[in-house]
Amino acid sequence: MNKPKSSSQTVVWWVLWIVLTIGSFFIAAAVWTPLIAKHFGSVRETRASVIWVAAVFGTWMVLLLPLIVVMYQKVDKAYEDARVRREKAANRFRSILIDKPKRLLAPNVSAKLKDVPETIEGGHLVTVLLKDGRKIPNVFIAGREEILGIYDYTEMPFEGKEVVDVIPEDFTTVPNFFTTNWLRLDGTVVVEDGGAAPE
Numbered sequence: 001m002n003k004p005k006s007s008s009q010t011v012v013w014w015v016l017w018i019v020l021t022i023g024s025f026f027i028a029a030a031v032w033t034p035l036i037a038k039h040f041g042s043v044r045e046t047r048a049s050v051i052w053v054a055a056v057f058g059t060w061m062v063l064l065l066p067l068i069v070v071m072y073q074k075v076d077k078a079y080e081d082a083r084v085r086r087e088k089a090a091n092r093f094r095s096i097l098i099d100k101p102k103r104l105l106a107p108n109v110s111a112k113l114k115d116v117p118e119t120i121e122g123g124h125l126v127t128v129l130l131k132d133g134r135k136i137p138n139v140f141i142a143g144r145e146e147i148l149g150i151y152d153y154t155e156m157p158f159e160g161k162e163v164v165d166v167i168p169e170d171f172t173t174v175p176n177f178f179t180t181n182w183l184r185l186d187g188t189v190v191v192e193d194g195g196a197a198p199e
Helices: 002-040 046-090 106-112
Strands: 125-128 135-142 146-151 165-168 183-184 188-190 196-198
Touching: 002 046, 106 165
Parallel strands: none
Antiparallel strands: 125 135, 125 165, 135 146, 146 183, 188 196
């Protein structure tokens, strides 16, 4: 919702800046033309025209200085905002929506996390052991029962009912995690104000 508003404000600013830039020239010309004509003769004459050019363009440059400063600040802010948007996009995790029942651990498996210290508040990072013998590392379990995230996958390769055991991760062997490699499974995406919204 903020992007269209910001874009329209930017367009209004540039139009206003162009109008003020052009307008300041005509203001300078309107002020100096009659004064020079009165004291030095018609601006069509060589001597008067040289004085007119110096006076009008000199005044115009003086009037442009604050406009140039403001323009520089606006351009600098626009580049900074673009950089922040690029960084946010680069640090955004992937997200898909998997129905919660498919993400829930069986009660007996969930109970194994009861006495395991949380990796972060409200969650555990574990390796899950599946019925078919596969081990899936770096799985994030929220509230000891809900599979909320998997690292380095683009889809969920199993369902909660397939998990027969959970093994807390050894943080001496885990990789250096990158936000973009995390797959969130509840369909939640990060929005620009730092909050979250359903996908």
